[in-house]
Amino acid sequence: MKILLAVDGSEISTRAVKHAIALNKALSKPLQVVLANVDEPLLQRVAVTMGAKAVERYHAENAEAMCRDARRMLKRAGIAFEEEIHVGDVPDTLLKIARKHRVDQIVMGSHGSGPFRGMFLGSVSAKVISNTSVPVTIVR
Template identity: 50%
Template sequence: MKILIAIDGSKASGLAVKSAIGLAKAMGKPPTLVLMHADVPLMRRVAAELGTEGTRRYHQENHDHAMKSARTALKRAKLAFSEKLVVDDAGPAIAKAAKGGKFDLVVMGSHGRTALASALLGSVAAKVLSQSTVPVLIVR
């Protein structure tokens, strides 16, 4: 089984990691786990100011910060994992990665916003649910 765990560094994504660990421990054969962080693209002007290397470093630092607690939890659980950094809008990027990577399940957290806040701000979880062809486990 292949599980994609969407990470943004929030408490909600930490709960998703804990759920994925529980699922993995319950399986007879350890699943393939991939931690994915989708970082928001920089505005063109900012990216131009930073340059190619500066922009790459910026996204890598964001990725490392978001992954810190997830890495620790998975290492503590003695589970192997790999990581994926994508610079794109999170919802569509997660759905695309899940399908393209032939994952069996996406595990992600939800911040639990009200319906009005989600409608106004957009919800990554809602976008993934509406666009994914892969089953999605939302953890709150």
């Protein structure tokens, strides 16, 4: 089974990694994991002020920070993975990565949103779920 494991460095994405590790233990064949991180682009005026090299460094540092724990956990569990690091609209980019790799499932965390935080999915999760044909596991 090939999964897209979306991470953002949060405690909730750490839970998603733990879920993927548990799923790997439950399966007879090892998971194929695509570890994905998508960083939102900076506002145009901020990017222009910073300059191209500084923006590139900013996104590289963000990706490193957001993926560090997930990489460490997957390596410790003996799960091989490939990485997809991008800058762009998060749900759209995750969906493109999922299609590119022809994943069987997407695993991601949800922070929730709105005044009834515990009752609703976050906007990223909701958009991914509503625009894919593969199963999505949301970890909270």
